[in-house]
Amino acid sequence: MKFNLSSFFYLFLTLAMLFLLNTKIGPLPPLAKFLDPFNGFWQQAEPRQTATESTLNIKGLTGKVNIYFDENRIPHIEAENEEDLYFAQGFIVARDRLWQLDFQTRFAAGRLSEVIGEKAIDLDKYNRRMGMGVGARNMEAFVKKDRQMRMVLDAYTAGINAYISSLKPKDYPIEFKLLDYKPENWKPINSAYLLKLMSATLAAASNDFYLSNALSKFGPEVIKDLFPNYPFREDPIIPTGTTWDFDPVPVPKAPEDVSLTTTGIKLNPKEEGLGSNNWAMSGSKTSTGYPLLANDPHLEMTLPAIWYQNQLTAPGINVYGVTIPGSPGVIIGFNKDVAWGVTNVGSDVLDWYKITFKDDSKNEYLVGKEWKKVKKVVEVIKVRGQATISETVLYTHHGPIVYVEGEKPTAFAKSNNIPVGYALKWIAHQPSNDIKTFYELNRAKNHSDYKAALLHYVAPAQNFIFASKENDIAITPNGYFPLKWKGQGKFLLDGSNPAHEWQGRVPADQNPTVKNPQRGFVSSANQFSADTTYPYYLHWEYTGYERGARINRQLADMNKATVDDFRQLQNDNYSIHAENVKDVLIKNVNVSALNAREKKALAIIKDWTYRYDPKEISPSIFEWWHKRLASGIWEDEFSDAKNPMVIPSRDRTVQLLLTDDTAKWYDNIKTSAIETKGDIVTTTFKETIDSLFKTYGEISAKWEWGNVKGTNVAHLAKISGFGTKTLYTGGSKTSVNAISQTTGPSWKMIVSLGDKVEAYGLFPGGESGNPGSFYYDNMVENWAGGKLNSLYFYEKGKPDAKRIKQTISLISKK
Amino acid sequence: MLILIIIVSCFIAQSFLPWWIIAPVCLAASFFFSSSKKQAFWSGFAGIFILWLVKILSLSLPNEHLLANKVGQVFMLPAADNNWMVMIFVSSLIGGVVGGFSSLTGYSFRKNSLKQK
Known part of the structure; x- marks a missing residue:
């Protein structure tokens, strides 16, 4: 008898195939x-x-x-x-x-x-x-x-x-x-x-290090001049002139010699805020006689969409709006009586404390004159296809010492701005009941409900804007603000000195707020919460004032405002920054040093009316130019491989350009010649045109801003094919429509209150998270086109059959 | 005949069980019903190829190939409106190859057991 071995060969082949095709x-x-x-x-x-x-x-x-x-x-x-x-x-x-x-x-x-x-x-x-x-x-x-x-x-x-x-x-x-x-x-x-x-x-950025480094290099006078605690130009959220109707609690006194320095830390500059806006207008200025409210929170946009729209109705509640998947209720929305929204507050809620260990065992650290015990927490990280990793993290009463010597990864961008040997004190560690704020806002009927709801909120601090059918409007930069001496946490802090600790909080009911201001509207765009009359220190730097100022200028001009006026303002590409500096830049260009292409480009930008519209060429030139100029002015002094620093803000750079013709900062210290303001403006202009030419060829439609910027919405895990194609959009960080390559209005909403509430909104995505669904990115086209969808808010009885396409009933299973 | 048995029994089995169930089903079907090496392989191959192709079309046509076109990019195809053709062909082909070799294995065991008698 002869047994054919080929049977087993085929069997083996089949099994091997099954195994391979079933394995990742x-x-x-x-x-x-x-x-x-x-x-x-x-x-x-x-x-x-x-x-x-x-x-x-x-x-x-x-x-x-x-x-x-x-x-x-x-x-x-x-x-x-x-x-x-x-x-x-x-x-x-x-x-x-x-x-x-x-x-x-x-x-x-x-x-x-x-x-x-x-x-x-x-x-x-x-x-x-x-x-x-x-x-x-x-x-x-x-x-x-x-x-x-x-x-x-x-x-x-x-x-x-x-x-x-x-x-x-x-x-x-x-x-x-x-x-x-x-x-x-x-x-x-x-x-x-x-x-x-x-x-x-939203609340984890920190410039504390570079500033400490800059302080040690340039000394306190220069730092005070270049990194002031209040900007050159500002248009604060709480209008200047608003009075504070509370008795402030005592503010801690600044200890002497509060600055610490650090070396050898490579830092990425803190990114400018993402660009959220909100505003509300009193009925006295709207076409309906009732308030209008708008909100567009900006975030790094992803698919599946960041937000999820829904309407929630049960006895005692009927609310419409967006939520973050995973969080119950509605975070930004409206009901028949009120509407509310949020933008980020850039207050300083993250500080670093230098830890002094008793010895190399790192079991004890110094606080005042006492040695306190370090708590060691073991983090167990399971890794697919590899052995499990155990990480011991040292905790102080301030918070975790994120990295001690030797623990910091060398090639991981996120950790670049973390100082080794420092404990992190961060608002996100605080116990909080933030969802209660939203629970109560969802049911709010009037301004006092809004005020009460806000008291529960801790972090991340937000500018809560509000409007009610009763014709109240209000805004409150709200959250847990640590009680600080002026400038506390601007630089690195000393963990062994109890005077450096947070001294409790600003009482929640003393957070800056304004109700029904004279001007008939309230607004925010991540700028300073209040001017210097506010008795508490919240932070020394916020996002630039330009968007906020543009919003306020437009709102002040509106009368009998409509939803469409608000929609246009949300899509407004005008840049006050460009308005501020374009002329001074052009005036300082030495035309005789330009070639034909550069002269042509200069002529184009001369006629520009400061709008970052997608079809314009000027924004491409201006955007590249002013960035190059800022680094040209500062980086020769402020870039130091051993001692990285942050460069002064856009606001400070604008101040310099507008008010100072002879500052030493214009000179490039790395050359023997002494450069003037005109030299640096001209050189950076020539470089800008040269790099645009090298990337896009001769001046043509390819130079258009919509093309140069190239917005797209990527998949959350960056899976190719699951994001959007490149979108042709306008806007800039200094325009109300602050769309960048990857960030932008993650939800746009406009609510018109009244006997019957009318609302409009959409986000760059769709309700479904399934790339195989027609509702995965169906709102993207309208979003990119600056349009809004009408939102269906049904109040009672059967919903409108014309709007409802599908009904699912959930019935209890016995 | 064998091809019909494979299509029907795999359709039923796949409605409840993971994809690899096609292998034992094709193997068993060929063990009992195949008549030649060639017939076994091609019945297994074509049976699963057709079953998968029809099932895919029933899902992807009402979807207007929206997902198939996107998944094509996951597999390094350029962004294009006809990726779905590649995706459908490759999917059915992989099913077919598994079906073919499983049937072939079934046939060769059948031949062995016949010889042994």
Whole structure:
């Protein structure tokens, strides 16, 4: 008998094939598992047409919930009680954004390596070392003491988990299939992580080091001159002249010799603010006689979209607006009585404290005359395809010592601005009940409800703008502001000196606020909260005043304002910065030194009317020129490989250009000749035209700003093909329409209050997080075109059949 | 005949089980019903190729190939409106190859067991 061995050969071949096609290799997903039409990615190819009515039986509901989807597939959730409402919100957010929920939580918690392997290790270590876990745990514990908020968070969590448990592997969002992992159950702390992530995005910048370095090089006089505590030009959020109707608490006295210096730290300059705007106008200046309110928070834009729109209706609440997936309620929105919005406050809520250890064991550190115990926390990081990593982080009463000697990664950009051997004191570590602010705003009826809601809020500090049907408008830069001496935390601080610590907080009811100011409107654009009459020190630098000033100028000119006037202002590309410096720049160009191309470019920019419109060529020239000029003026003095420093602000540079013709800063100290203002302006102009020419050829349509800037919205995990194509948009950091390459208005909203509230809005994305859905990026086109969608807010009874395209009923499963 | 058995039984099995179930199903079907090496391989290959192709078309056509075009870029194809053709062909091909070799294995075991009798 002869047995044919080829059987086993074929069997082996088949098994090997199965194994290879079922295994994730490098960046590729397990091929056959991914391409299989029954369980792979094809299952996420959503049809354009969806069923109009369906019913789902869900465990965990107490009554019936109806979810109506409008033409943009925005859910309008109607529940019989609050618990069911938040349950259904969790359920439906998970249905649209499950992978985003998972990925962002993992990001914040330092757990990305578990699913994407070693390339995320530095990032995970960074987020752990920054104390994201401490912040989230503190927040969760604090929220849970509040019975009502605990109910909200628990119901929301149960809703997300009800959705997850209804899934089969074929239903997992495509990113799970690409990265080959499974969703895990949601926990209430995940919501805390996502809120802390907002602090990490908006309130974690720090210039403390470079300034310390600059101080040691140039001395206090120069630093005072170049880095003043209040800018040359400003238009503060709380209008100048507003009186403060409270008795301020005593402010701590500045100790002598507060400055510390540091060396050998390589720093990235703090990025200028992202560019959010909001404003509200009293009925006395609007066409309807009722207030109008607008808000466009700017962030690094991603797909799936940062925000999620929904309407939440139950007895006691009927609110419409956007939420961050993972956080219950509505964060920016309106109800029939009020509307509110937020922009970021750049207050100083992050400081660094030099730690003095007793000895090399690093078990004790000095505070005053005492030695305190260091707490050692072990962070365990699981890594896909590798051994688990353990990291010990040293904690002081200030916060974590992010890196001690030898712990800082050399090639990880995010950690560049972290001084070695310093403890981090950061607002994000504070216990807080921020979701209660939104819970109460969602139900607010008037200005006093708004005031009360704001008191719970800690971080990241926001300019809360408000308008009510009762014709009140208000704005409050709001959050936990540490009580500081003037300039405290501008430089690095000494952790062993108790006088350097935060001395409590500015009483929450003394945060700057204004209600119904004379001028008939309120606004904010990340600039200074208040002028120098405000009794507390919040920070020495904020985003430049130009956007705020433009908004205020336009609003002051408006009468009988309409929604469309507000829409145009949101899309306004005018730059007050260009208005401020264009003439002085052109005047200082030495025309005789220019070639033909440069002369042509100069003629073009001469006629420019300061608008960063996409079809204009001048903004491309101006933008490159003024940046080059700023670095030309400062970098010869301020760039020092051993002692990196920050260069003075745009505001200070403008002041120099406008008021000083002979400053020593114009001279390039690296050449033997003495350069003048005219020399540096001319040289940088020539360089600008030269680099535009080298990149885009002769002056042509290729030089247009829309093309040179090139905006696009990338996928959250930068998966190619899942982002948008390049969008042709205008705007700049100094225009109200502050769209840059990757940042921009992540939500645009305009609300017209009155007997019947009318609202408009959209974001650069869509409701669905599924790249295979027609609702993944369906709002991008209108967004890029500066248009708004009409928002459907239904008040009672049956919703309008013309607006509702699909209905899902959730029924309790017995 | 074999091809029909493969299509029907794999369709049923795949509705409940992961993709690799096509291998044991094709193997078993060929073990019992194949008549030649060639017939076994091509029935397995064409059976799964057709099953997957039809299933994919039923999902991707109503989606207007929106997702397939994007996923093409994940696999390094340039941004284009016809990536879906490549994606559909490659997906069906991979299914077909697994089906073909599984059937071939089934046939060769059949031949062995016949010889042994």
